[in-house]
Amino acid sequence: MKKYNYFDIEKKWQNKWKKEKVFESNELLDKKKYYCLVMLPYPSGDLHMGHVRNYTIGDVVARFYRMQQKNVLHPMGWDAFGLPAENAAINNKIHPVKWIKQNIFRMKKQLQNLGFSYDWSREIKTCDPKYYKWNQWFFIKMWDRGLVFKKNAYVNWCKSCKTVLANEQISDNTCWRCNTNISRKKLNQWFLKITDYADELLNGHKQLSGWPKQVISMQKKWINKTYGMEISFTLSKINKKIKIFTTRPDTLFGVTFLVISPEHDFIDEIKSYIENYSEVEMYIHSNRNNILNKDKTGIKLNGISAINPLTNENIPIYTSDYVSVEHGTGIIMAVPAHDQRDWEFAKKFNIPIKEVIKSETNFVDISKCAYEDVGILINSWQFNGIKSDEAVNIISRWVEKKGVGKKVVKFKLKDWLVSRQRYWGTPIPMIHCKKCGIVAVSEKKLPVLLPEKINFVDGYGSLLQQNQNFINVKCPKCGIDAKRETDTMDTFIDSSWYYLRYCDINDNIVFDINKVNYWMPVDQYIGGIEHACMHLLYSRFWYKVIRDLGLVKHDEPFTNLLTQGMVTLNGTAMSKSKKNIISPDEMLKKYGADTTRLFILFAAPPKKQFNWTYCGLMGCWRFINRIWQLLDIVNNRSKKYVSTNNDDIIKKEKIKLLIAMHKTIKKVTEDIKKELQLNTAISCIMKLVNILYSYRYHSNDDGMSLKVYESVILLMAPFTPHVCEEIWEKLGHKKYISTYTWPTFDENIINESFVELPIQINGKLRGKITVSKNAKECDIKSVVGMDNKISIQLQNKKILKFIYIKNKIISIIAK
């Protein structure tokens, strides 16, 4: 028996597909479109098994719908901006342009070797000026619509390199290059007003029935709409008010101090009143890594205090990093008796703890820990005795009546900080003019090109800031000397709309609206679960903005989403920095693309985490070889397989085989269509091949085995396309299997193995049931494990099926 030569077969078909542009797509109006999108990779240099898994799932989907005669769009591109390229430039003295180019070259080759059915004519690179020009264009459109604003925000700062550090560039609280301790620095930064869309992003989830519940719930928690109150406290000695946010107005009488976030601009505003400001300032700029340090830190603002507007009590003000500037108003009223974090802070700084809610059932010792549950109000003036959950509303109304606060809705979702003090990204197309302020670059002047000549090695501070040619520019409004913005954009912007660019790659306009509206929305999006909140939320936001610009019709970009589980090695995620990458190259060399593809799908269900192992690889290899050998068997070239003249056996086996075939087609079709359960789909085909294999070939076969064999090849085509194309050709077909019609199943043939039987209870006919053919009619009286309850159900509900084993009915399923 000849072994199958995967190397030649795979090369042959990859070249054919490429040459005849089998996977290039056009807007065909007579066919239903299907947009299958996989998350575009960062070109780090090598494909790892996580990529292989992601893209194989995507390719099976694309190939399946192509065979279902849909007009499929299946594109691929490169998320080419970002920090690693810049780090490579600094460390290895290689220019990001060159580094990215060679990485893409390598990875593209790997993708092509795997036989993915991409339309490469639509390939995009986000670092291409033809692409990022439109980032800038969108940015200006958003600026015009008031969705862009500037605000102070803190960054991690290295004093010695004079540069902003990303989390990735920090190890043990020190700079990756010079080991200097990092500190915090306030910078004026660019933001996008994603919070304007917070409500719509939340409500839009109703349209996303094709998304995993897990992702929806994660996004909901991320946006986190909360109802609370803003209450103004007056600062003693100063004629200023300080606004706090709380969700617990019922605890207003238990407030014993205020806490202001150390990053809050208000501290700057009142610094002349703070007696110990130099100490406070030191605290503000210190690097407080409260993730590792669970101990509460903070400092009292001496010389000022706040007055509770309702009780007129005078209370101290602290600053502490346990209060985030991003949430609420960035200032909280602390109720140590009823909030554990406040309690811990109060204990550390010896602040009084005032109990205002008592549990109705348990005795709670407030000196041991905070009581955060509901209860009865005490020490709360006229509100004593009211249940705390009711008091929330009662006190809210009272506060509003007094005119010192109002009910507000807040989101945890923060506005999107999009500026980066980096070189390798899209330049923000803004100009700073002394006379006119911030002026957008005119659309005609786009793109603002990223200069290529940069000194990476000796560079201090932001690399763009040193490039005088880039910085110096005339103001587009008044013409005087002005300075270009040197911040670049967050790379999440690149990936927020790339799926639209695939629909139409156009040098003159961002995209052709008609083409985009033909292909969008994406029918199936596939990518890692780690993008549940950031990328998948930013994209939704961006799409809604584009909709409001009148460029797209729909509200949501992705109809169905599959978040595939990670591929891990010994339980930890594969990453280049951890040096635990499994590259597909060796497997491709040893077993070929088809086996690699089959194995990664068969090893685990797509949604589940897959801890890497080679176990099972040989099984997939053997399976493909089996299919290959079957080609000879069905062509009756082999004498090895025994034939029998017993017509009865042949007939029985033929029916068995026919039913198995239809069942398999049904199962595989549904597994792919419904839940993308690709591992069980493959199992099912393997089972059918086992039955076909044991089926004794006979001259009376009537082409039965050929018929089953052809359907096996068709079913396998999305998974192992090369070998299937080759067999398909050898079977005498002229058309590509990749575009051939997917097999159909007949429900009647599947049901042929069942019969309908009457149900009798105590001798009376009670209805009919469907049972397997080898079951016998029986009297329910004799049934084990049955009581009156069931017989009552029988009268009310239809009986669909019952389970009949070893001459006993063990159960009835009623519906």
Place this chain on the structure above:
RNA sequence: GGGCGAAUGGCGAAAUAGGCAGACGCACAAGACUUAAAAUCUUGAGAUUUAUAAAAAUCAUGAGGGUUCAAGUCCCUCUUCGCCCACCA
């Protein structure tokens, strides 16, 4: 600290809707072919006990309890692991 998810043989995993737990594979064992090995083919197998001509009984889906004629699946309590986020007021 918060959120989400998971736990089934030696291993990866199946199991519409509560209805024969372990499909399909891996690894393993025996046999066939072979000088031999590999490859391939055939067969076997959750565990334990009894029996060994077949077979039978009991125990088994992280732990403990509950609902049900029937629970991997539903409810309660707990344990462990993974992922995402970071004091969310």
